[in-house]
Amino acid sequence: MSLCLVTGGCGFIGSHLAAALRARGDAVRVLDDLSTGSEANLAPGAELVRGDVADHAAVRAAVEGVDGIFHLAAIASVERGVQDWSGTHRANLSGTIAVLDAARQRRLPVVYASSAAVYGEQAVLPIAEDAPKRPLSAYGADKLGCEQHALVGGLVHGIPSMGFRFFNVFGPRQDPRSPYSGVISIFCDRFSRGEGIDIFGDGGQTRDFVHVSDVVAALLAGMARASTEAPVLNVCTGRATSVLELAETIAAVCGVPAEIRQRPPRAGEIRHSLGDATRLRATLGLGEARGLRAGLEEVVAWL
Ligand code: NAD
Ligand code: UD2
Incomplete structure (x- = not known):
């Protein structure tokens, strides 16, 4: 120990x-x-x-x-x-x-x-x-x-x-009430309370969650x-998800229609972020990363 x-x-x-x-x-x-x-x-x-x-x-x-x-x-x-x-x-x-x-x-x-x-x-x-x-x-x-x-x-x-x-990174215990929090915690919190969400830009930007x-x-x-x-x-996971796709998936997990307000894009925002996990897996002997949908269900259940 x-x-x-x-x-x-x-x-x-x-x-x-x-x-x-x-x-x-x-x-x-x-x-x-x-x-x-x-x-x-x-x-x-x-x-x-x-x-x-x-x-x-x-x-x-x-x-x-x-x-x-x-x-x-x-x-x-x-x-x-x-x-x-x-x-x-x-x-x-x-x-x-x-x-x-x-x-x-x-x-x-x-x-x-x-x-x-x-x-x-x-x-x-x-x-x-x-x-x-x-x-x-x-x-x-x-x-x-x-x-x-x-x-x-x-x-x-x-x-x-x-x-x-x-x-x-996403998962339970990511503070959903801070405006600076990760997008998944914010979207899960809003949709699970029956509220709409804001998407900055056209929602075509992608991230590796x-x-x-x-x-x-x-x-x-x-x-x-x-x-x-x-x-x-x-x-990272090596899988890309657009913010719009993410919003629709979370709305489906919460069983609500996806009410989306489009806002101006964030200044200096990165358009596409997708990681290569090859070296991580080879160096540390880690397996395949967890799937997004199951993880989203866990976050919604935690809220
Ligand atoms: P978090 O805000 O939940 O956790 C950060 C913790 O650090 C908090 O408990 C906070 O109280 C504490 N803290 C902040 N400033 C401090 C200070 N000056 N002295 C002592 N404690 C301080 O954030 P997180 O998402 O858990 O992030 C953890 C680390 O991972 C950070 O270094 C962050 O930059 C990095 N990171 C996070 C993400 C993500 O998607 N969440 C992605 C990339 C990197
Ligand atoms: C960056 C880093 C990430 C981590 C994090 C800490 C990149 C690619 N990623 O994440 O590794 O360090 O910062 O904050 O640099 N969005 C909306 N509506 C919302 C909230 C977010 O549309 O209500 C969008 C946002 O414009 C962005 C995406 O969702 O395109 C993800 O935003 P984020 O704040 O969760 O994280 P990001 O990518 O800035």
Whole structure:
């Protein structure tokens, strides 16, 4: 049994990870400022340290006695990076540097969340890890910065790491009431309450929606593969779904007509995002990702 630190462990993905770690018998310490996460999400038996991941003293104290770090704390929204450039930078990039800095003395392995947002718009789909990185948002630029600092951490300080570029993650416990939340949680919430939804643009934009259980499987497997070469893998399904198709499927799951209002497109919005999962599966030995429809039914049942 080991002790793992999970930053952002009261959030959507972090809470599922913490629960999986507890279920396999690990001790878990969570560092979270509860800004978007909630104490109700804390995995049973996990210890909560309330603090800011960009506060070096708080992070240094939180890593005491731990065997490995899963770093998920961030302001997880492209839109919030548009509204609050400096504030999101502090949490998303300075927070990651604080984690790496705290890991360096004992060379603790760090598994951390990057994002498909590092790729920006790509001409060639699906997107493999070696594709050029052209972030179109502050959020994507900071996530790319996390990857570069992890590389420096390996080269200069001998810190083993593994980064994961999550595509669009969905599942239970993704907060549906925040305007910055993921599209699936918003659409499921609105349709299940008999309300209409807003689609930004024509709805022809596509995303690769990956279930949180597949993300947790990758994170768990990634800890054993952390290395000073700072590898980074996509976490995706290799299946594209348009936002319009998604809305119609969720309406069908909820048994309501799809009432859709078309809104102007979001500024700087990526049109198509589809990941290549070949390297993920080959490196970590993971199977086929979970299907979208079954995952949507689970989210609607959870609400
Ligand atoms: P979330 O908002 O549910 O969870 C983030 C957690 O971090 C919350 O509990 C929040 O309170 C905490 N937090 C935020 N700022 C903090 C700070 N300064 N100090 C301490 N704690 C802080 O988001 P999520 O969807 O679970 O995202 C987890 C990670 O995965 C993030 O790094 C995010 O950027 C990344 N990611 C998410 C997605 C997705 O589709 N959800 C996709 C790509 C990458
Ligand atoms: C980006 C990242 C993702 C993750 C996430 C964190 C890409 C391709 N993906 O997701 O990896 O880091 O940011 O926030 O960079 N939409 C509507 N109506 C709504 C809400 C959303 O039409 O009410 C559309 C939105 O315009 C977009 C799609 O749904 O085309 C997905 O939006 P999102 O906010 O769930 O995530 P996205 O793609 O910005």
